[in-house]
Amino acid sequence: MFDKLLIHPKTLGRLEVFIANTPNTIMLTGPKGFGKATLASHLAAALLELDVEKLADYPYFHSLDLLKDKKEISIEQIREVIKLLSLQVPGKNEIRRVIVINNAGLMTTEAQNALLKTLEEPPKGTVYILTSERKNKVLPTIASRASVLELLPVSLIQTEEYFNGFSSIEVNRAWVLAQGAPALIQSLLNDEQDELKESIEQAKKFLLQKPYERLLELDALSKDKRELQNLIEGLMRVVRALYRSSAQKKDAKLTKKFSVALRELSQASDRIEANAAPRLEAIALTLNLNI
Numbered sequence: 001m002f003d004k005l006l007i008h009p010k011t012l013g014r015l016e017v018f019i020a021n022t023p024n025t026i027m028l029t030g031p032k033g034f035g036k037a038t039l040a041s042h043l044a045a046a047l048l049e050l051d052v053e054k055l056a057d058y059p060y061f062h063s064l065d066l067l068k069d070k071k072e073i074s075i076e077q078i079r080e081v082i083k084l085l086s087l088q089v090p091g092k093n094e095i096r097r098v099i100v101i102n103n104a105g106l107m108t109t110e111a112q113n114a115l116l117k118t119l120e121e122p123p124k125g126t127v128y129i130l131t132s133e134r135k136n137k138v139l140p141t142i143a144s145r146a147s148v149l150e151l152l153p154v155s156l157i158q159t160e161e162y163f164n165g166f167s168s169i170e171v172n173r174a175w176v177l178a179q180g181a182p183a184l185i186q187s188l189l190n191d192e193q194d195e196l197k198e199s200i201e202q203a204k205k206f207l208l209q210k211p212y213e214r215l216l217e218l219d220a221l222s223k224d225k226r227e228l229q230n231l232i233e234g235l236m237r238v239v240r241a242l243y244r245s246s247a248q249k250k251d252a253k254l255t256k257k258f259s260v261a262l263r264e265l266s267q268a269s270d271r272i273e274a275n276a277a278p279r280l281e282a283i284a285l286t287l288n289l290n291i
Contacts, residue, residue, distance in 0.1 A: 001046040005039065006162045006182040008152035015039075015149070019046050022095060023147040025119055025128040027104070029135050030151030032196045032233065033184030036131035037065070037102045039151070044098040047127055060089050060097040066106055071226065073103065075110040082114065085123050096125040104130040105137025112139045119145045153180025163189055176241045199234030206231065207238065211286060218282035228278050229269060232285075236265045239291065261291045 001019075002012055018026055026043070028036045044061060045052040055061050062084055066073055081099055089096040101107070107115065119128065119142060128146075135143050135150075159175045160168060166189055177200060178184035187194035206214060221228040243258035268285050272278055 001052070002039075002042055005035070005042065006154055006159065006186070007039070008154050008158075011149065011152050015043060015046075018043065018147065018149070022047060022127055024122045024126075025130065025146040027130040027132060027135065027138075027143065027146035027148045028151060029132050029148060031133055031181060033178055033181030033187075033194075034151045034153075035181075035183030035186075036151065037063075037100075038183065040100045040102065040129045040131050044100055044127075044129055047095045047098055049093065061100075062098075063100040063102065065102040071106070073101070073107040073111055075108060075114050078107065078111040078114045082118060085118060085126065089125055091125075094125065095127055097123070098127050098129060100129045100131075102131045104142075105132040105134065107138070109139070112142055116141055116145075154182055154185075155180065159185060176244055177237055179237065179240065195230065196233065196237075199230040200237055201234075202231055203234030203238045206235065207291065214289075215283070215286045218286055219279065222278040222282040225272060225278050228282065229272060232265055232269045232272075235289075236262060236269070239265065242291075257291060261289055264288045 002015060007015075028040055028043075030036055041055060041063070042052050044063075045055045048055070048058060048061060050058055050061075062081060064073070064077055064081060067077070081101075084099075085097075101115070116139070122128070130138070130142075130146060132138055135148050154162075156172065156175050159180075160171050163171050163174075163185070170189060171185075174185045174188040177188060181196075184194065184196055186192065187197045188200075206217060209217065218228070218231075221231055239258050239261050243255060243262060246254035246258060264285065268281050272281050
């Protein structure tokens with residue numbers, strides 16, 4: 001069921017345990033680019049004993065995600081899921097219905113509280129699969145009811161074996177930029193559309209800009225917290241790759257420079273996540289990002 005996916009062996013082992021002894025609620029966690037939604041679909045197909053290609057047509061599988069142009073998963077979306085749970089599911093299999101909630105950390109507090117009630121007393125034969133960048137993105141009461149699987153980055157050797165049709169230079173470059181995130185590696189190598197990939201390309205262009213150009217771009221992005229965070233995420237990946245390269249070349253001056261830049265980016269991201277004023281952070285980042 002997972003043989004066509006690039007997965008860390010330990011992650012695969014945990015997934016197989018879940019299939020053999022399935023908890024009522026599973027949470028897949030990991031940074032952007034790890035392919036959590038794809039993995040959730042494959043896990044759902046395995047639990048329902050279906051080919052993943054047939055999953056979308058199966059009446060007792062439901063996948064919920066952030067609606068286009070929305071920033072949160074609303075309580076109305078969760079109420080629609082709860083309505084589905086009132087329907088009886090025919091069959092004798094132990095697992096007959098799977099509900100996937102992608103980006104569960106983006107649920108409003110009201111939506112999470114509504115979901116919690118069904119997690120406390122799940123319908124028979126129903127399994128929930130949640131995905132989230134981090135466990136603490138959801139309420140502790142939800143996280144405590146889930147069996148959490150933190151997805152692990154794949155190794156360079158494993159990546160080279162999986163993408164053996166590409167040159168080692170291409171694979172190495174993609175692996176370093178993605179930091180072992182399987183879905184992002186695939187997007188980079190196959191030139192696929194991907195939000196994080198676009199953030200990396202945006203970051204590369206940003207680093208070539210003059211200070212006043214950077215300020216103008218960051219000021220514009222500061223109007224949308226998510227877009228600003230996406231650029232910072234892209235910058236962190238590019239700078240980490242530069243840091244790794246300078247360290248391998250034993251260039252102490254550049255290594256220190258990129259290390260300081262990484263710290264500035266990480267701290268800015270944390271402050272924005274904690275609801276600091278995005279515009280002020282954008283200005284500070286322009287002044288302090290000395291690369």
